[in-house]
Amino acid sequence: MNNNPEENENQEDKPNASSIVEKIQQLGQSNIPQAPDSNIHVLSIIGQVEGHIQLPPQNKTTKYEHLLPQLIAIEQNPKIEGLIILLNTVGGDVEAGLALAEMIASISKPTVSIVLGGGHSIGVPIAVATDYSFIVPTATMTIHPVRLTGLVIGVPQTFEYLDKMQDRVIQFVVEHSNIKEEKFKDLMFAKGNLTRDIGTNVVGKDAVAYGLIDQVGGVKDAMSKLTEFIGSNDSAEGGVIQ
Amino acid sequence: MILYTPLAQHEIFPDDQEGFSNVEHIAYGGRMIYAARMKDGTYQVQQLVSTDPQDYLRAEFSPGSILS
Structure with missing residues (x-):
């Protein structure tokens, strides 16, 4: 060996x-x-989105400290013209997820996301952060209230903090997708859709019908959309390239 | 820390936390790789962390290959 x-x-x-x-x-x-x-780079967000605390090793995780510098590198590198985000995540740390979502939303280059399998919880703001989002017909997105894991000290304060955190997630999703705030909250607090939990499991076509995701589609659709964005960027810049 | 996930806490933080401890991240060929350290001191690629899709076609970065 x-x-x-x-x-x-x-x-x-x-x-x-x-x-x-x-x-x-x-x-x-x-x-x-x-x-x-390759002029198109790929960022895959898989498993748990890991935040400030390292998760036990049997969790498959996406670490924000790896992805944030990569996003800066993509923004800086003139050879990279577009970015595809592949999502198959069960959610994870709210702050790390929102950090990723904000970074993706503020990149100047064309970005497209594909939700494959699942884009649950904090995966939702990441999915809608791109310029255009796709979901494959079989993928699902679970929308549910933000909850706390771990020790709870000072219940009223904690509840308020959670509530504010939840508002940040809702605001981000509403601002970056076509879903109405009321509709998103309805889905988030719906009863009877999930066993022993509140929330909704939104499947491919429904996510598009609610305005959460732009289109049902896979790799082919995402690539052609991104190429289209890159093409319109090039023509807008005109002929002078340094 | 607030985890926003449909998973239950015991699925993320199991009582029994053993195994997988030989996986490290290392830099190889200018890329970041999760690799398992073998008993003989070599590393076996578990996962490549890169945004360049072409990297994933390179044989030395494919999961299971031994970095010697």
Whole structure:
């Protein structure tokens, strides 16, 4: 297992590297043949959105501290012309989720999201943060009230804090999608749709009918929409490119 | 911390928290990778963290490949 044949041409590896870590560092600097640069980058948001507290390791998580710098890099790199967000998330930390959503919403480059499988809870504001959102017909989005996990100290204050946090989520979704605030709240506080819980599980077409998501569609639709956005950006900029 | 998720607390924070502890994030080839450290000191790729879709086509970043 140790003696894999080296595939890299410009290998600077010394045969007697003292430790495997050094080897990895050296490999990291070697010239690996580059695939052609893609002008569209992909950000996948999977599992739990992890916030300030690291979740136990059996959770599959998306860490905001990884994604936020990547979003800045995408904004800065002139070779990247568009961004696709792939969502299959069960929700997670409210502040980390809102941070991601705000970052995606404030990127100047065209962005498109696809909700695959599930875009639950805090996945909803992330999905609607893009310029245009898609949902595949089988995907679902659970909309339910914000709740607290962990220790509760000072119940009235905590309740108010939760309520404000919930308002921030609602405001963000209403501002970045076509859903009416009342409709979103209706879905959020609906009884009888979820077993032993309040809220609504919105499936593909319904999400579009409520105005939450722009269109039912998959990869093909998302790519053509993004290409269309990139095309109109290019023509708006005119001929002068430095 | 406020978690906004339909999952129950015990699904996120199980009583028994063992396993998976050998997974680390490492930098390799200028990309961030989650890799499991094997008993012989090598790393096995678990997940690549990159926004460039072309990175995912590169054999050395594919899950399961051994970084030696």
